[in-house]
Amino acid sequence: MANFFSKLSTVALGTTIAATTMFGASGELAKIMKQRGLTEKDVIHAAKTYVPTGGRDDYIVFSSGGQSGQILVYGVPSMRILKYVAVFTPEPWQGYGYDEDSKKVLRQGNIRGREINWGDTHHPALSEKDGKYDGKWLVINDKANPRLAVIDLNDFETKQIVVNPVFKSDHGGAFFTPNSKHILEACQYAAPFDNNYHPIEEYKETYRGGVTVWGFNPKIGRIDPKDSFTIEMPPYMQDLSDAGKAASDGWGFTNSFNSEMYTGGIEVGMPPFEAGCSRNDTDFLHVYNWKKLYKLSKDPKNVKIINNSKVIPMDVAIKNNCLFLVPEPKSPHGVDVSPDGEYITVCGKLDTHASVYKWSKIKKLIDNHEYAGKDPYGIPILDMKKALHGQVELGLGPLHNQYGKKWKEGIIYTSLYVDSQVVKWNYKKLKVLDKINVHYNIGHLCGMEGKSSDPQGDYIIALNKLAIDRFDPVGPLHPQNHQLIDIRGKKMDMLVDMPLPLGEPHQAVAIRASKLHPEVRYKMGTNTKTGKLHKGRTLAGQERVERKGNHVYIYGTLVRSHINPERVTVNKGDKVTFYLTNLERAEDETHGFTVDNFDIHGSLEPGETIELDFTADIEGVFPYYCTEFCSALHLEMMGYLMVKDPNKKYVSAQKLKMKTMSKAELKAEYDKTVAVNTATDAVIQSVVKFLKENHFEKYPTVKNLVTDALDQYGKIKGEKAKSDKAVKAGDLEKAVLFENMIWQYMVKTADVGIRAKDLLVRKIATPQSSAAQAGERAFGEGGCGGCHVIGKVSSGPDLTGVLQRHENAEKWVHDFVKNPASKYKEPYVEGMINYFNLRMPNQHMNDEEIKNIIEYLKWVDDNANLF
Ligand code: CUK
Ligand code: CUA
Numbered sequence: 001m002a003n004f005f006s007k008l009s010t011v012a013l014g015t016t017i018a019a020t021t022m023f024g025a026s027g028e029l030a031k032i033m034k035q036r037g038l039t040e041k042d043v044i045h046a047a048k049t050y051v052p053t054g055g056r057d058d059y060i061v062f063s064s065g066g067q068s069g070q071i072l073v074y075g076v077p078s079m080r081i082l083k084y085v086a087v088f089t090p091e092p093w094q095g096y097g098y099d100e101d102s103k104k105v106l107r108q109g110n111i112r113g114r115e116i117n118w119g120d121t122h123h124p125a126l127s128e129k130d131g132k133y134d135g136k137w138l139v140i141n142d143k144a145n146p147r148l149a150v151i152d153l154n155d156f157e158t159k160q161i162v163v164n165p166v167f168k169s170d171h172g173g174a175f176f177t178p179n180s181k182h183i184l185e186a187c188q189y190a191a192p193f194d195n196n197y198h199p200i201e202e203y204k205e206t207y208r209g210g211v212t213v214w215g216f217n218p219k220i221g222r223i224d225p226k227d228s229f230t231i232e233m234p235p236y237m238q239d240l241s242d243a244g245k246a247a248s249d250g251w252g253f254t255n256s257f258n259s260e261m262y263t264g265g266i267e268v269g270m271p272p273f274e275a276g277c278s279r280n281d282t283d284f285l286h287v288y289n290w291k292k293l294y295k296l297s298k299d300p301k302n303v304k305i306i307n308n309s310k311v312i313p314m315d316v317a318i319k320n321n322c323l324f325l326v327p328e329p330k331s332p333h334g335v336d337v338s339p340d341g342e343y344i345t346v347c348g349k350l351d352t353h354a355s356v357y358k359w360s361k362i363k364k365l366i367d368n369h370e371y372a373g374k375d376p377y378g379i380p381i382l383d384m385k386k387a388l389h390g391q392v393e394l395g396l397g398p399l400h401n402q403y404g405k406k407w408k409e410g411i412i413y414t415s416l417y418v419d420s421q422v423v424k425w426n427y428k429k430l431k432v433l434d435k436i437n438v439h440y441n442i443g444h445l446c447g448m449e450g451k452s453s454d455p456q457g458d459y460i461i462a463l464n465k466l467a468i469d470r471f472d473p474v475g476p477l478h479p480q481n482h483q484l485i486d487i488r489g490k491k492m493d494m495l496v497d498m499p500l501p502l503g504e505p506h507q508a509v510a511i512r513a514s515k516l517h518p519e520v521r522y523k524m525g526t527n528t529k530t531g532k533l534h535k536g537r538t539l540a541g542q543e544r545v546e547r548k549g550n551h552v553y554i555y556g557t558l559v560r561s562h563i564n565p566e567r568v569t570v571n572k573g574d575k576v577t578f579y580l581t582n583l584e585r586a587e588d589e590t591h592g593f594t595v596d597n598f599d600i601h602g603s604l605e606p607g608e609t610i611e612l613d614f615t616a617d618i619e620g621v622f623p624y625y626c627t628e629f630c631s632a633l634h635l636e637m638m639g640y641l642m643v644k645d646p647n648k649k650y651v652s653a654q655k656l657k658m659k660t661m662s663k664a665e666l667k668a669e670y671d672k673t674v675a676v677n678t679a680t681d682a683v684i685q686s687v688v689k690f691l692k693e694n695h696f697e698k699y700p701t702v703k704n705l706v707t708d709a710l711d712q713y714g715k716i717k718g719e720k721a722k723s724d725k726a727v728k729a730g731d732l733e734k735a736v737l738f739e740n741m742i743w744q745y746m747v748k749t750a751d752v753g754i755r756a757k758d759l760l761v762r763k764i765a766t767p768q769s770s771a772a773q774a775g776e777r778a779f780g781e782g783g784c785g786g787c788h789v790i791g792k793v794s795s796g797p798d799l800t801g802v803l804q805r806h807e808n809a810e811k812w813v814h815d816f817v818k819n820p821a822s823k824y825k826e827p828y829v830e831g832m833i834n835y836f837n838l839r840m841p842n843q844h845m846n847d848e849e850i851k852n853i854i855e856y857l858k859w860v861d862d863n864a865n866l867f
Contacts, residue, residue, distance in 0.1 A: 010486040027848050028774065030518055045495045048486060051078040059448050061481070061510045062124045062138055066503030069119030071140060071151065076448070076459055076510060079484055087149045087158050088119025088142050095592075095602040096158070098613040101529040103559050109147050110162035112195065120144040122173055123240075123504040125139035127218055131245050131339070131453030132176040137221045137514035139174040139183055146170035148185060148214065148327070148569070152221055155519050155526055155605075162223045164212055166230050168194040172241035178453070180218040184243050186211045190235030193306045203263050204376070205401065207235040210311075211254055213290045213297075213723040229297035229310035229319055231288055234358055234377050235261055237277070238286065240334050240400075245341035245453050248359045250291035253344055255332040259283045259375075278350060281328035282384065284375070285346060286334065287362060289322040296320060314377050324366060325375055327384040329355055334400035334444075339407050339453040343389060345427055347398035347414060354398055354414060360387040375707050383450070392430040395419040400507075402447035405457025413450075413460050413487070415442040422462055422485060422837070424492060436492040438462040438483055439470050441524055447487075447507040458510065460485045460492070463505055471499045473731065480504055504773040512709045520587050522607030534609035536579025552573040558604060558626060559583040560748055561633035569642040572619045576641075578612040580604060586708040586752075592627030595641050601627065616643045632746055632751055666732040673739040680746045687753045691760060694866075699763050705756035712748040719745065765863040768856075775856030787838065791867025794837055800864050803857055816840065817850045 013524045028323060033043060040335060051057060060082070065072050069089030088109060096108050097117070109116055119142035127137035138151040146164035151157065164185060166171055172186025188423030190207040191358070192198045198206040215227025236256035243252035243753075260280055264273030293312055296302045301308040302434045317323035329351035336345050344357040365371075365382045372383040397418030404411045410428030414541025420441055422667050424434040443465045448456040467481040479499035486493040522528060525537025538555040543564040552570045570576055582591050582604035593612070594601045597620075602610040626637035644650070696702045723738035766775065779785065787796030806812040806828075820840040823829045834838050845853070860867070 017665055020348045026774070027846075030378050032312050045493075049077040049079065049484065049496045050074070052078070052712050053693045057745070058771040058787070059456075059510045060513050060516055061504040061508050062126070062579055063446075063463070063500070063508035064121040064124055066122075066505050067118070068503035069121055069142065070502065071121065071124060071138070071155065072500065072502060072505065074498070075159050075463070075513070077264060077495065079482070079483060079496055083156055084502070085151055085158065086162070087140060087151065088116070088120060088145075088147065090117055092601050093603065094157075095610065098599070098601040098612075100528055100613050101431065101534075102158075105158055105161060107527050109142075109145070109163060111145055111147075111163055116145050118144070119147065119149075121503075122171060124509050125174045125176050125183070126452075126509050126511055127180040127216075128178050128219075128452060128857075129180070129218075132512045133449055133454075133515060134311055135511060135517070136218065137180070138509075139176070139216075139223075141185060141190065141704065142539050143169060143171050145590055146185075146187075148174050148183065148223065150223060153516055153518065155522075155528060155840075159529060159531075160222050162214070162225055164230075165225075165307040166208075166210070166311060167191070167212070170212075172239055174770050175241055175243045175252075177290075178215075178249055179243050180216055180295065182243075183214040183216050183223065184211055184241055184252050184254075185214060185288065186238040187240040188236055188237060188239065190258075192231075193311060194234070195307065200263050200265070200516070201523045203235060204261055208234050209238045210242065211232040211238065211252060211286070211290070212290065213252075213294060219294070225309070228295070229303060229312055230315045231290070231312050231323065233323070234284060234314070234375065234379070236284055236286075239332065242335050242337045242344075242451075242705075243290075244359070245337055245339065248337060248341035248344075248363075250289060250452075251359075252288050252290045253337065254286040254288070254334050254491060255335050255346065256283050256327065259560050264604060272479045274468060277331060278331050281330055283330050283332060284325040284381075285328045285332070285344075285357070287324045287366075287382075288317065292320065292374055293322050306602065313488075314379065318378055318380070321366065322380055324362075326357065326387045327360065327383045329353060332396075336401040336403070336412075336451070338412075339403055339455060341453075342443070343427055345401045345412060345414075347394075347401060349397050349399060349417065351393045352396060353392050354394050354401070354425070354427070356389040356430065357387050361389070362387045362712075376399075389427075390430045391575055392425060392427075392432065392434065394423050395421060395435070398423075399442070402445050402450035402460060403455040404450065405455055407455055413445060413447065415445045415462065417441055417443065417465075422460060422492065424487070428697055434491050436485060436494060438464055438485075438494070439481055439488065439497070440468055441465040444505075444507040446510055448510045449512065451509060451816060455725075457621045458486075458488060459495075459510075461508060461510070462507060464502065467499065473646040482504055482508075485865060521585060522605065524583070524607045525581050525609045526607055527823055528605070528608050534579070534581075534611070536611055537609045538579060538581045540583055551577065554580075555580045556580045557583050558593065558637070558660075558756070560589065561626075561637045561744070563593070563624065566639040567640070567642070569644060570616050571646045572616060572643050572645075574616050576614055576616050580612070580822055581609040582606055587704060587712070588629060589708075591637070593624065594627055595624040596622045598622070602702075616641070619643050619645045619648075630745055661730075661733075666736070670727075670732050670736050670739065673736055673743070676748065677739060677743050680743065680750065684746060684750055684753060687750070687757050690757055691753070694760055696756065696760050702756050702760045704765065705752050705759065709749045710743050712752070716742050716745050720778040761863070761866045765866055766858050766859065769857040771852045772859040773856075775849075775852030777852075777861075778845065779853050779856055782843045782845055782849065783852075784843065784853070787836075787840075795838060795864060797832060797839070799857060800860055800867055803854070803861055813854055813857070814847075814850050816846055817843070817853065818847075 061074050061075040071085040086096035096102045121140050122143050124140040126133045143395050146167040150160040152159050167187045168191035169188045171188035187209040190209045192206050210230045210233045212230040215224040237258035258277040262276030266272050266760040270478040302316050328346045331350040332348040334345050334347045342359050346355045371380040375380045395416040397413045399413045399417050410426035412427045414423050421435050442462045442464050442504040443745050445785040446461040448458050464481040467478040482498045484495045525533050527534035544555050546608045584606040598614045600612045608664040622641040682700040717740045719738050723735045726735035788799050803809040
């Protein structure tokens with residue numbers, strides 16, 4: 001122990017108190033720390049973020065995938081990536097864009113009749129109930145092609161894409177209102193609302209910005225374009241937005257960065273755009289009463305119809321006291337409303353300050369019609385000073401804000417892009433509290449539920465634009481770097497880096513993992529994109545091929561490990577539709593499906609039905625197969641699509657003369673196959689006996705596996721009847737094939753059954769001490785398992801009971817492991833060497849490891865009945 005701590009203190013930078021309580025007296029840890037050059041702090045950070053195998057995370061993060069047009073899902077604190085959700089971009093692994101139903105979703109995003117197959121995702125938003133995340137829906141915007149998409153958190157699939165009818169780009173969205181009845185989406189680059197050409201010289205007259213208020217039905221999770229409208233705004237280049245909450249519920253807040261209405265034009269000798277658009281000291285925060293405007297939008301006299309959508313003109317909004325401007329420091333970026341809706345924090349990229357506005361002050365100015373002036377479009381401007389709670393200097397390039405658990409006391413976190421820092425400060429007292437360096441050039445930061453009215457604190461994730469020197473380089477473009485920061489202490493503590501191998505994530509949102517309850521399986525035959533039963537739903541026994549004119553419909557099923565039908569023959573030029581249903585009920589038993597060369601792919605989660613369409617316009621033989629390694633017989637899960645040219649005459653190839661088996665040979669093969677099946681069945685029965693005796697039904701996860709296994713086993717009876725019938729008819733050839741099928745079902749049963757047994761053993765065995773755990777690890781890592789299998793004689797003896805076989809056994813085992821050669825001459829060992837024709841090699845274990853292995857072997861003996 002003394003040795004361990006003296007070693008530790010030579011590398012330790014932080015407090016040793018934590019180490020004494022955390023690490024105990026394991027010399028192994030000190031050894032690893034030394035080998036890998038880890039400090040004590042590193043080890044604490046590792047312990048704070050490491051999730052042991054099988055463990056779960058506390059939070060789930062949904063991060064935009066930037067130019068990949070996707071969403072990334074990962075866990076906190078482990079920072080393990082869990083999923084890519086396909087949104088605006090085809091993503092073949094789940095068939096998105098490669099099967100008909102997902103194509104329909106993707107094609108909802110066509111703009112002016114044209115296909116768009118990518119997106120620039122920026123701001124994901126989680127649906128809310130009373131301002132708190134409810135774990136039901138996720139929406140995200142596409143900046144490049146102004147669209148929103150809705151993802152169902154029941155299965156993490158994209159269900160809907162809507163195109164903004166008037167914007168030509170968007171950015172400040174998506175933002176749910178506190179009960180998810182509406183979603184705000186603000187414009188970015190001003191452009192004409194109609195689809196016509198308008199010269200840039202008419203920018204002020206014909207180019208417009210705005211905010212679209214989308215109606216959303218939180219029950220079914222769909223945006224309703226008919227229940228939606230756009231608020232017309234000046235061409236000020238609207239940017240980030242936020243929806244009011246509690247005190248400010250019903251209002252929206254949107255930044256802008258070009259109140260100058262500058263349009264650049266370096267081609268005609270004008271100074272560049274970025275110079276002109278940041279000339280004024282201030283830009284405008286737009287403050288609008290979307291709730292009142294929503295009501296007004298229901299009266300046709302208040303709206304203009306543009307591109308089949310409702311637009312409330314500026315003058316209508318002004319006349320109804322629904323639209324105001326508040327000056328804000330120039331070129332702002334983030335605007336974030338506090339959980340109680342009372343404070344609105346705005347950060348400007350070109351200003352070192354954060355500006356905190358107070359809603360009650362803004363509201364008072366509005367109610368009293370107390371205006372400092374009007375903009376060229378007649379929108380009332382409120383006095384900046386009178387609307388401000390105050391300003392505080394944070395550092396260079398403040399961008400975005402997140403609230404933590406102590407938001408009531410005023411705690412807020414802000415990213416500093418230029419300084420590459422996160423700053424913790426108090427927005428009520430206007431005081432900086434702490435800063436931490438991040439790597440590098442942070443954009444957004446993500447608090448845990450940090451945008452809801454119930455922020456959890458615990459962590460902040462820095463979403464850094466550049467990684468530079470943080471990872472092994474993978475080309476000139478480095479990964480993005482998400483860094484997890486612990487904010488529970490007084491000082492922020494950087495825990496771990498996570499490279500992101502995708503586009504540039506802008507914003508991420510985090511939710512408690514306990515709030516998500518995704519589906520395990522669909523109702524049999526579901527079209528997952530609509531949630532309804534699929535028109536091509538096919539149940540077991542309903543498989544068929546139907547021809548209607550030159551269109552061939554295949555109603556097929558997939559279940560471990562066959563595709564039914566196994567052969568489909570069509571004519572060249574036929575249209576082909578595969579309707580495929582995954583009949584599995586077993587958790588996670590997904591099958592994939594493709595026909596080679598036809599650019600189609602589907603992923604069928606348990607219970608799902610998909611449709612794949614193509615024209616068989618080339619002649620040939622095309623294997624189709626399951627693309628998920630779904631069972632021991634996955635490779636066998638295949639079939640053939642044969643495409644014949646109806647105008648061709650096919651001459652049959654000369655048949656090869658194959659030697660046929662004699663009757664006696666066939667009988668011998670049949671008997672052998674039956675014998676193998678009987679033996680396999682005996683193994684299955686012993687597993688079943690074990691499972692029953694140990695009450696598998698008490699453990700739901702084990703029970704599910706047993707149900708799956710018996711499901712496969714249940715199919716044997718039918719095959720046996722077919723085999724017996726063939727025997728009776730004298731067709732032993734066929735009988736052998738059916739017996740083989742029986743064997744396949746047995747293998748599948750055993751596959752899952754043994755998994756169930758192993759799981760059950762773990763559940764009912766006595767708990768392992770930490771030494772025994774370390775011993776099991778050492779046993780595995782030391783390569784002992786190469787010769788010794790617990791409970792079985794393998795290429796070395798079974799070690800169950802080894803501690804009973806020798807006198808003074810612990811010492812004997814210790815000495816033998818330490819130096820096997822010293823005992824080669826002992827009669828017992830010599831006998832073993834002769835029997836196995838192998839000598840126990842020296843695995844160079846240290847005393848600690850051997851001690852732990854002995855503890856593990858004691859645990860094995862305690863549970864010997866289970867192996
Ligand atoms: S934006 Cu990218 S860092 Cu689109 Cu929210 Cu600020
Ligand atoms: Cu199904 Cu592989």
